[in-house]
Amino acid sequence: MDxxxxxxxxxxxxxxxxxxxxxxxxxxxxxETGDIAHxxxxxxxxxxxxxxxxxxxxxxxxxxxxxxxAVVATLASYSASVGLVVGQHALVCAGLAHWGGSDGTxxxxxxxxxxxxxxxxxxxxxxxxxxxxxxxxxxxxxSGTVPLVPGAAHAGGLLVTFPSGxxxxxxxxxxxxVLPHITLGLCxxxxxxxxxxxxxxxxxxxxxxxKFANLAYEQQxxxxxxxxxxxxxxALQVSVAYAQDRHQFGKPISDFQAIQWKIADSAVxxxxxxxxxxxxxxxxxxxxxxxxxxxxxxxxRTVASGIxxxxxxxxxxxxxxxxxxxxxxxxxxxxxxxxxxxxxSDILPVISAVYGRTxxxxx
Amino acid sequence: MDxxxxxxxxxxxxxxxxxxxxxxxxxxxxxETGDIAHxxxxxxxxxxxxxxxxxxxxxxxxxxxxxxxAVVATLASYSASVGLVVGQHALVCAGLAHWGGSDGTxxxxxxxxxxxxxxxxxxxxxxxxxxxxxxxxxxxxxSGTVPLVPGAAHAGGLLVTFPSGxxxxxxxxxxxxVLPHITLGLCxxxxxxxxxxxxxxxxxxxxxxxKFANLAYEQQxxxxxxxxxxxxxxALQVSVAYAQDRHQFGKPISDFQAIQWKIADSAVxxxxxxxxxxxxxxxxxxxxxxxxxxxxxxxxRTVASGIxxxxxxxxxxxxxxxxxxxxxxxxxxxxxxxxxxxxxSDILPVISAVYGRTxxxxx
Numbered sequence: 001m002d003x004x005x006x007x008x009x010x011x012x013x014x015x016x017x018x019x020x021x022x023x024x025x026x027x028x029x030x031x032e033t034g035d036i037a038h039x040x041x042x043x044x045x046x047x048x049x050x051x052x053x054x055x056x057x058x059x060x061x062x063x064x065x066x067x068x069x070a071v072v073a074t075l076a077s078y079s080a081s082v083g084l085v086v087g088q089h090a091l092v093c094a095g096l097a098h099w100g101g102s103d104g105t106x107x108x109x110x111x112x113x114x115x116x117x118x119x120x121x122x123x124x125x126x127x128x129x130x131x132x133x134x135x136x137x138x139x140x141x142x143s144g145t146v147p148l149v150p151g152a153a154h155a156g157g158l159l160v161t162f163p164s165g166x167x168x169x170x171x172x173x174x175x176x177x178v179l180p181h182i183t184l185g186l187c188x189x190x191x192x193x194x195x196x197x198x199x200x201x202x203x204x205x206x207x208x209x210x211k212f213a214n215l216a217y218e219q220q221x222x223x224x225x226x227x228x229x230x231x232x233x234x235a236l237q238v239s240v241a242y243a244q245d246r247h248q249f250g251k252p253i254s255d256f257q258a259i260q261w262k263i264a265d266s267a268v269x270x271x272x273x274x275x276x277x278x279x280x281x282x283x284x285x286x287x288x289x290x291x292x293x294x295x296x297x298x299x300x301r302t303v304a305s306g307i308x309x310x311x312x313x314x315x316x317x318x319x320x321x322x323x324x325x326x327x328x329x330x331x332x333x334x335x336x337x338x339x340x341x342x343x344x345s346d347i348l349p350v351i352s353a354v355y356g357r358t359x360x361x362x363x
Numbered sequence: 364m365d366x367x368x369x370x371x372x373x374x375x376x377x378x379x380x381x382x383x384x385x386x387x388x389x390x391x392x393x394x395e396t397g398d399i400a401h402x403x404x405x406x407x408x409x410x411x412x413x414x415x416x417x418x419x420x421x422x423x424x425x426x427x428x429x430x431x432x433a434v435v436a437t438l439a440s441y442s443a444s445v446g447l448v449v450g451q452h453a454l455v456c457a458g459l460a461h462w463g464g465s466d467g468t469x470x471x472x473x474x475x476x477x478x479x480x481x482x483x484x485x486x487x488x489x490x491x492x493x494x495x496x497x498x499x500x501x502x503x504x505x506s507g508t509v510p511l512v513p514g515a516a517h518a519g520g521l522l523v524t525f526p527s528g529x530x531x532x533x534x535x536x537x538x539x540x541v542l543p544h545i546t547l548g549l550c551x552x553x554x555x556x557x558x559x560x561x562x563x564x565x566x567x568x569x570x571x572x573x574k575f576a577n578l579a580y581e582q583q584x585x586x587x588x589x590x591x592x593x594x595x596x597x598a599l600q601v602s603v604a605y606a607q608d609r610h611q612f613g614k615p616i617s618d619f620q621a622i623q624w625k626i627a628d629s630a631v632x633x634x635x636x637x638x639x640x641x642x643x644x645x646x647x648x649x650x651x652x653x654x655x656x657x658x659x660x661x662x663x664r665t666v667a668s669g670i671x672x673x674x675x676x677x678x679x680x681x682x683x684x685x686x687x688x689x690x691x692x693x694x695x696x697x698x699x700x701x702x703x704x705x706x707x708s709d710i711l712p713v714i715s716a717v718y719g720r721t722x723x724x725x726x
Contacts, residue, residue, distance in 0.1 A: 240717055254718065264713040268639075268658045275638035276631075295631045350627040354603055355617065 009067045016074045019047055024078035031322050032188040035154040037085035041119060044086060049075075051114025052090050054098045058107060060114040065091075065281040069226040073274070076230020077237070080332040081188035083230050085119065087223030088151040093120040093159040095219045096166060096212055105204035109168055121151030122216050123194050125162045137164045138203050142196040148339060153180035153190030159216075165203045166212040175199040185328075185335025214290070221293035221346060225277045228300035228336055232270045232307045235329045239263065239311040242324065259314060266307045273300040291353035294346040304333035372430045379437045382410055387441035394685050395551040398517040400448035404482060407449060412438075414477025415453050417461045421470060423477040428454075428644040432589040436637070439593020440600070443695040444551035446593050448482065450586030451514045456483040456522040458582045459529060459575055468567035472531055484514030485579050486557050488525045500527045501566050505559040511702060516543035516553030522579075528566045529575040538562035548691075548698025577653070584656035584709060588640045591663035591699055595633045595670045598692045602626065602674040605687065622677060629670045636663040654716035657709040667696035 005013065023040050037044065044050060053068045054060025063071070068091050076083025097109035113120060128144030142162065152158065158169045158176070171178055177195040240263060243254035253259050276299055280292035308330040312319035319326050368376065386403050400407065407413060416431045417423025426434070431454050439446025460472035476483060491507030505525065515521065521532050521539070534541055540558040603626060606617035616622050639662055643655035671693040675682035682689050 236717070244718070260714050261710065263717055264661075264710045267713055267717045268662045271642070271655070271658050272635040272639045272662050275642040276635040279634070279638040279641075292634070295634050298627075299631045299635050347624065347627045350630055351623050354599070354626055354630045355607070 005067070005070070009063075009070070012061075012063070012067060013070055013074055015047065016049070016071050019043070020075055020078040024075070024082060031328055032079065032081055034188060035085075035190055036079060036188045037082045037119065038154045038190075040082075041116070045116035048114075049086055050089050050116030050119065051094055051110070054094055054110045054114045058098070058110040058114055060094070060098070060110070065222070066278050068095075069222055069277055069281045072223060072226035073230040073233065073277070076227040077234040078230075079188065080227050080231050080234075080329070080336070081186050081190075083227045084186060084189045084223065085121075085151045085154075087226060088121045088220075089113065089116070089119050089155075091223050091226075092122040092216055092219045093168075096122070096159060096161070096216055100166070100207075100212055100215055101209075102206050105206035109207075112168070118156030119151070119154070120157040120159050120168070121149060121155040121190075122220065123149050123152065123158045123160045124213065124216060125160050125196065126213055128162065128196055130162055130164075132164065133200070136205075137208055138205065140164060140201050140203060142199045142201060145193060145195045147193045148181070148191050149194050150186070150189045150191055150339075152178050152192035152194050155190065158194065160201065161213045161216050162201075163210055163213070165208040165210075166216075167201045167203050167207060169199075169201065173199060183335060185331035185333070187328075187331075218290050218293045221290075221297040222277070222281055224336060225273075225280065225293070225296035225300045228297070228304040228333070229270065229273050229277050231304040231329055231333045231336065232266070232273060232300065235304070235308045235311040235326060235333070236263070236266050236270055238324070238326050238329070239266070239307075239314045242315055242318075242326075253314075262310045262314060266310050269303045269307060273303045276300070288353065290349045294349040298346045298350065301333075301337045305337050308333040368430070368433070372426075372433070375424075375426070375430060376433055376437055378410065379412075379434050382406070383438055383441040387438070387445060394691055395442065395444055397551060398448075398553055399442060399551045400445045400482065401517045401553075403445075404479070408479035411477075412449055413452050413479030413482065414457055414473070417457055417473045417477045421461070421473040421477055423457070423461070423473065428585070429641050431458075432585055432640055432644045435586060435589035436593040436596065436640070439590040440597040441593075442551065443590050443594050443597075443692070443699070444549050444553075446590045447549060447552045447586065448484075448514045448517075450589060451484045451583075452476065452479070452482050452518075454586050454589075455485040455579055455582045456531075459485075459522060459524070459579055463529070463570075463575055463578055464572075465569050468569035472570075475531070481519030482514070482517070483520040483522050483531070484512060484518040484553075485583065486512050486515065486521045486523045487576065487579065488523050488559065489576055491525065491559055493525055493527070495527065496563070499568075500571055501568065503527060503564050503566060505562045505564060508556060508558045510556045511544070511554050512557050513549070513552045513554055513702075515541050515555035515557050518553065521557065523564065524576045524579050526573055526576065528571040528573075529579075530564045530566050530570060532562075532564065536562060546698060548694035548696070550691075550694075581653050581656045584653075584660040585640070585644055587699060588636075588643065588656070588659035588663045591660070591667040591696070592633065592636050592640050594667040594692055594696045594699065595629070595636060595663065598667070598671045598674040598689060598696070599626070599629050599633055601687070601689050601692070602629070602670075602677045605681075605689075606677055616677075625673045625677060629673050632666045632670060636666045639663070651716065653712045657712040661709045661713065664696075664700045668700050671696040 048061045051060035052063045072087040094113040128142045131141045133139040175197045178192045180192045277296045280296035283289040283292045311326045411424045414423035415426045435450040457476040491505045494504045496502040538560045541555045543555045640659045643659035646652040646655045674689045
């Protein structure tokens with residue numbers, strides 16, 4: 001078991017750090033509105049991040065899932081919105097094309113997604129009214145509404161999954177309406193409600209079948225977990241910096257035990273969340289991967305909320321001003337926790353895994 | 364980055380599981396008194412666990428730290444006391460001899476510890492009155508009391524560290540008194556207060572220097588973390604089994620969401636703790652290793668307490684009877700948390716690491 005990144009991966013993460021420091025430095029986008037990821041799309045493409053997990057034969061960088069989530073977490077520690085948008089494109093959409101199966105159409109999609117000329121987001125249309133037109137499912141018609149899709153407001157393309165397959169559509173396909181929302185947190189991630197009005201979708205034979213929705217869900221859980229770890233990491237860092245800078249009673253407040261304890265506990269939680277995220281991303285067994293991804297998402301979302309709350313307390317009243325970035329991180333963390341929590345779907349894979357095995361737990 | 368155990372390690376953990384199932388099955392030692400590890404010493408030796416991390420050239424099995432902590436956690440999920448005693452011998456004492464330095468005396472010690480004819484525990488005598496007899500520190504005299512040493516009551520030998528080195532002593536050395544305690548939790552781990560009354564210790568040149576105390580502390584933190592993960596795992600397992608067995612309103616209580624949520628959250632916490640433990644054990648950088656070990660210990664001890672408390676609630680009133688093993692796990696977890704917590708020494712390495720770095724946190 002080797003839990004260290006190789007030299008090449010470390011180099012990648014270093015260059016992503018430098019990139020984030022340059023384009024996304026904390027504070028530069030204070031409250032974050034508009035589509036930052038869109039504004040620096042070509043810079044992200046230059047780094048190869050849109051297709052980072054796709055093989056080099058398909059013009060990608062060939063990163064493992066573990067390196068992929070590490071990159072998303074690193075971006076998210078500067079801008080959770082950018083982390084989420086890159087994760088949606090690179091791990092969910094490109095991940096489906098890359099890990100989803102055969103060589104034909106999926107390979108072509110992978111090449112397209114790796115180029116990053118348009119950014120894509122994933123739309124889970126499994127609850128749309130779906131009428132299959134051809135008996136072989138190769139032509140289907142979609143009608144219905146998918147609420148709160150991250151990235152949809154600014155994405156040029158949608159990767160749509162439905163019970164019988166998946167397809168890549170342009171956002172301006174007739175019949176598709178994208179209604180953007182202004183949100184409390186993750187304000188630059190481009191949340192939108194996507195409506196399909198009797199949209200005809202032609203599905204290649206390679207992209208038929210119901211495995212895509214599960215894979216997309218799994219990848220989305222990993223992206224959520226990575227973004228949450230990034231938010232937690234960012235909140236820890238700005239809190240430590242603030243505590244070392246802010247003086248009370250003649251010394252930095254970082255010297256007071258009450259602050260040290262909050263910070264130590266936050267650091268422990270970040271590292272526990274990061275460790276679980278890496279283990280989930282590295283899992284190779286299909287049955288356990290979903291359970292681990294759900295665990296990582298569930299855990300790191302809670303951690304991100306907790307650490308940003310601690311961070312607000314460390315910042316005192318200033319934490320509530322937009323002068324400090326902790327205010328944005330607090331909103332981002334709670335938004336991320338809230339979007340998944342209403343239906344708590346991430347608890348089901350965990351419970352199935354735990355109830356299915358007894359003595360050796362999950363490991 | 365590879366987070367899967369290799370085939371050989373998996374085989375080892377399987378055989379440890381079978382061993383634990385046979386000799387330590389939950390309930391067999393209900394409240395656990397006496398020295399279980401002593402009673403099955405030769406069986407533990409047959410498995411090679413006393414010297415599991417020592418190279419085969421020294422008659423050990425050559426496990427990595429990661430496999431070592433996985434073995435301790437597996438044992439501890441059946442009997443936390445046995446996990447702690449094996450961890451004290453195999454990871455702290457044998458670990459010092461193996462990872463502590465040069466080839467000469469330390470190598471001989473490693474061979475001795477790998478054989479497991481006597482079980483050893485570690486005594487941190489850094490606060491004893493110490494008078495150096497020879498100018499080269501090769502002969503020192505120890506006087507003083509070390510409270511609550513796990514394993515000391517039944518161990519045939521003590522590995523003593525002090526500011527200027529370490530030495531292996533027999534428990535019946537004149538001047539050494541071992542006073543056993545009856546404890547609330549971890550009742551079979553043989554807790555004792557060790558008193559040195561002007562004991563002369565001859566230290567080989569190989570075993571001089573102050574690095575041993577730090578290494579012992581680091582290894583002790585890993586052992587504590589592994590034992591806590593084991594307790595948490597055990598508590599989760601017995602709680603799931605109980606919930607699936609116990610019926611209310613015509614169905615097993617495992618079907619009720621209130622129980623499912625407690626169990627899912629416990630499972631997530633166990634896996635986060637285990638992931639952090641593995642990452643701490645795999646860390647190769649000396650500066651970061653102590654911080655990660657402290658984080659793992661701090662986190663998994665809290666998790667173990669929390670999960671056993673949830674487990675008690677799932678068991679209802681029966682949890683307080685000695686008919687169910689959750690009662691012992693509850694005591695074990697709180698004992699483990701309590702022993703380290705009075706001085707909270709594990710927070711210091713974490714705070715140094717966090718304050719020393721800013722942007723990239725610990726990873």
